[in-house]
Amino acid sequence: VNDTPPQDSTPASILMVDGDVVSRHAIADYLRHCGYAVVEAASTDEAMIALKEPTLSIDVIVCDVAAIGSQSGFELANWVRQKRPELEVRLAGSFEGAAQTAAELCESGPHLAKPYEPEAVIDYIKRLRANRSGA
């Protein structure tokens, strides 16, 4: 009898596309705490490289609408919907939106629990951004 259980040890992978290192790292970190494997891309071009990389199996893309690169976030989303319809795409118009999206993904994420409230992520990003602009 072949009753080998399916291998379910690979965590779901999220591709986080955001040109702002402050919000990208904060939200990626939050998603990692939720149990996801997160690949960070600083531009839509990097995102395309990640999507075409056979060793990475991406399940969900969280993309800043205003992501930099030769494509906009919208164009990347359209490309994915046409060419890789199996992938879930979440477009975020702001880092607040991205944090909320991350919180929603955490609800169904591998750990089934949010590590902290998304408001904490937003506050953290605001604090770092304030320091940056004040420098």
Added chain:
Amino acid sequence: VERTGDEVVESPKRGINGVESSASARRRKRVAALHPRCRGRTIHPHGRKLRDAGYSVIEAVNGDEALTILNSGATIDLLFTDVSMPGSIDGLGLVAFARASFPNLPVVVTSAHLLPADFVACGTPFLSKPCPIEQTLEMIRGQLMQRK
């Protein structure tokens, strides 16, 4: 996707807000990894491995992102950087900035082109690329221990 440069900044791992995340009761160190571009960059193989080793890693894709992080007030325990990177500041400029602005921040430099001797002279820990993860971890661990 490959990142060329690696800047890793390490800091005690607190969840955002300084709250220790429940998943890691033990303190983690935060490493900022800076990756210059090779063929694009994105997934630095060491970023994942450093996380697996228990570090919190902030990945910067170029010197400008690294400066943003260093200046943001994010808690960083160690900076791990490549030398040649795109952007307005390269790895050596970044090291100089870090030395001047954060004299207690340990820095580890990696390069595929420069020689260790170039760095021994100025006392900066150096790893030649390609560099196995074990060696990288050992260097990072050692540098963090020295600062305790």
